[in-house]
Amino acid sequence: MPKTIAVPDSALASALRLSVVRLNRRLRAQRADNSVTLTQLAALSTLKTHGPLTPGELAAHEKVQPPSMTRVLAALEERGLIVRRPHPTDGRQALVELTPVGRDLLAREVRMREAWLSRRLTELTAEEREVLRAASAVIDKLVSS
Amino acid sequence: MPKTIAVPDSALASALRLSVVRLNRRLRAQRADNSVTLTQLAALSTLKTHGPLTPGELAAHEKVQPPSMTRVLAALEERGLIVRRPHPTDGRQALVELTPVGRDLLAREVRMREAWLSRRLTELTAEEREVLRAASAVIDKLVSS
DNA sequence: TATTGTTATACTCTATAACTATA
DNA sequence: TATAGTTATAGAGTATAACAATA
Numbered sequence: 439m440p441k442t443i444a445v446p447d448s449a450l451a452s453a454l455r456l457s458v459v460r461l462n463r464r465l466r467a468q469r470a471d472n473s474v475t476l477t478q479l480a481a482l483s484t485l486k487t488h489g490p491l492t493p494g495e496l497a498a499h500e501k502v503q504p505p506s507m508t509r510v511l512a513a514l515e516e517r518g519l520i521v522r523r524p525h526p527t528d529g530r531q532a533l534v535e536l537t538p539v540g541r542d543l544l545a546r547e548v549r550m551r552e553a554w555l556s557r558r559l560t561e562l563t564a565e566e567r568e569v570l571r572a573a574s575a576v577i578d579k580l581v582s583s
Numbered sequence: 584m585p586k587t588i589a590v591p592d593s594a595l596a597s598a599l600r601l602s603v604v605r606l607n608r609r610l611r612a613q614r615a616d617n618s619v620t621l622t623q624l625a626a627l628s629t630l631k632t633h634g635p636l637t638p639g640e641l642a643a644h645e646k647v648q649p650p651s652m653t654r655v656l657a658a659l660e661e662r663g664l665i666v667r668r669p670h671p672t673d674g675r676q677a678l679v680e681l682t683p684v685g686r687d688l689l690a691r692e693v694r695m696r697e698a699w700l701s702r703r704l705t706e707l708t709a710e711e712r713e714v715l716r717a718a719s720a721v722i723d724k725l726v727s728s
Numbered sequence: 729t730a731t732t733g734t735t736a737t738a739c740t741c742t743a744t745a746a747c748t749a750t751a
Numbered sequence: 752t753a754t755a756g757t758t759a760t761a762g763a764g765t766a767t768a769a770c771a772a773t774a
Contacts, residue, residue: 450712450715452693453719454700456625456628459607465600466764492732493733504733505734505765506765509763509764528774529773531773532732558725558728562721573715574598576714579707580700608764622741622742648744649757650756651741652756654741674749676756677756
């Protein structure tokens with residue numbers, strides 16, 4: 439049995455909820471003028487990781503509804519960060535992919551965003567970072583289920 | 584040295600960012616009609632944990648700007664979930680506290696909210712839950728710094 | 729008729745700037 | 752003059768409902 443820390447089992451859901459809400463606020467605030475929003479950045483990251491995807495696939499990945507993804511893609515397309523290419527076999531769909539400009543911007547954004555979070559991460563102990571690393575994977579599993 | 588999992592150290596910030604954004608979306612969506620919003624719920628939780636606080640203290644706790652907290656409090660006050668009492672020594676400030684109605688609603692909300700998250704938590708292994716429990720504390724430290 | 733995606737609309741969340749009241 | 756809080760305003764994030772195009 440793993441050792442028990444401060445939070446009893448019954449309160450894990452509540453504690454995790456509060457922690458995630460607050461961290462999310464901080465992450466959203468961490469944005470320079472003219473940079474992409476956190477939501478847009480997440481979509482770019484997913485495209486980089488998975489390669490070209492249809493809008494529907496992207497929405498499913500990000501766990502948002504299709505109209506929400508439509509707006510994100512419109513903003514990214516307007517800035518030339520993505521392009522839509524015709525789907526080879528289905529005229530209703532399109533394949534969204536990063537442009538070279540989008541790829542460059544993503545790399546720069548990630549570096550910038552990490553300024554705040556990485557600095558705080560370095561203030562943690564190696565064990566604490568390990569906890570977050572493991573938690574990230576567990577959260578992904580949680581969200582996907 | 585703790586064992587290394589999938590994510591290399593340089594990418595921890597990015598991975599954590601994506602995970603938190605997605606979990607936050609899910610948590611926000613997890614809201615029944617007529618229930619309080621996730622932000623309002625967080626404020627109620629903080630009041631329950633810390634007792635009466637001024638609006639400024641509440642904003643600092645939640646890491647939001649004062650005007651954001653003003654709106655949250657206005658919504659909660661309108662529903663009779665909190666009251667403002669005059670500050671004993673400073674006429675500019677007020678002390679915000681939970682009403683009995685607010686306390687009851689908080690308890691009910693927490694149970695309802697946990698329906699989604701707790702169900703998923705039970706699908707995890709004990710070790711995975713332990714990781715999240717520890718991560719919640721680490722995230723709180725991160726956000727407070 | 730079913731599926732993919734978009735448009736229209738609305739509500740939540742949050743911030744900055746300007747203002748009011750009290751210290 | 753400084754501080755606590757509110758009002759005004761705006762932009763980001765997201766959803767549901769209704770629609771258009773294609774399968």
